Amino acid sequence: MAANNRRSIKELNAPNSDQQPLCITFTDTEDNFELKSGLIHLLPSFHGLAGEDPHKHLKEFHVVCAGMKPHGITDEQLFLRAFPFSLKDKAKDWLYYLPSGSIETWADMKQQFLQRFFPASRATHLRKEIYGIRQSNGESLYEYWERFKALVASYPHHQFTESLLIQYFYEGLSGMDRRMVDAASGGSLIENFGRGTTPNLHHGGKLQAIWISY
Template sequence: MWESAKIIAPTPNSTIVRPVVDNNFVINSTHLNMIRENKFDGYLPADPHDDIREFLAICDMFKYGETQSEAVKLLISPFSLCDEAKTWFNELDEESKTSWEQMRTVFINRFFPPSLFNHLLLEIIRIMDITAGGIFLYKTSNQAFQFLEDKVLFKLDWSTKSQNDHHQESVAFANGSNSNYDNSRLMEELEAPTIKIDS
């Protein structure tokens, strides 16, 4: 009696509304496997912008019909997520995403929200104020340009250890005695992809 009275909860529909494609539409299996091997987990200090760039770079390696490329990005985007990021995706409203741009926007807003961007910008401005010996934003355009030209030297440090090594950006000060931050400390501050924000 109790067995027959059990109510089974329905399986929720996907967040993604399946785009209209022709019957011959097939996603390349190699493409899908490459996406699965480069998953974004959503944990700090993972950078969602890096994930999007990697995702698009992989997608650009495979050619589909002009209208199908966007459909492919939308349909395979869930396979690029795991752990916390996949949990977030599964909690989105059912059938709420109809385009890759919608998916990209909600993804960035979740894992790199405007509040975080503003926080990082303030951190960079603070560093610039310390280095400039005053409020950097109060300087005129000419003063700011002169400061950057005289005090901060951006250079590329090309590694010769291996052809597979990527170049690294570094920052050096023309007069190190004028700064309380050494090169490595400044680069850590500038390159930090995420900073915890107190709620």
């Protein structure tokens, strides 16, 4: 009997999920359109795990939505309606626990999402990884370059200049690959930076030609 009473009290005090308003405030237009199942199935998934990249998730989310936007619906409306379907497990729990009406725009959603899953501590850690990067033993120049680009892309707001990024990459090279890069650049890569011979981080430039040749 006591156990039944305890269960009854617990049930009576449990919140009614049907009555909990969502954190997102939708407009009348957003309430009147339905997402296609095909779009929902194509959305990337974000679980809120420590190793996941929230910036990459947002990029992938944008790509999918851009290719399947319903006629007459704005990006803002589509993003707000579709984004909850891309969240799983801990990430979805986070969204459900946000205060009612706390998100009114897509900018609000992105800000809240990044504040939760890309906190200042993670930003500081990534900045240290970028300026302290080193080529691993047995890691090819191509693999090192790709790892460096992925690291930089994981923190779009790193605030490092292009010249500093090239310097960090160069200083982390092994002795042999550094000499290879210098030879392909017609001298020290860093010294040549002012003469416009430094590769662009986003396209590879001269470095792309180096690993194709070796």
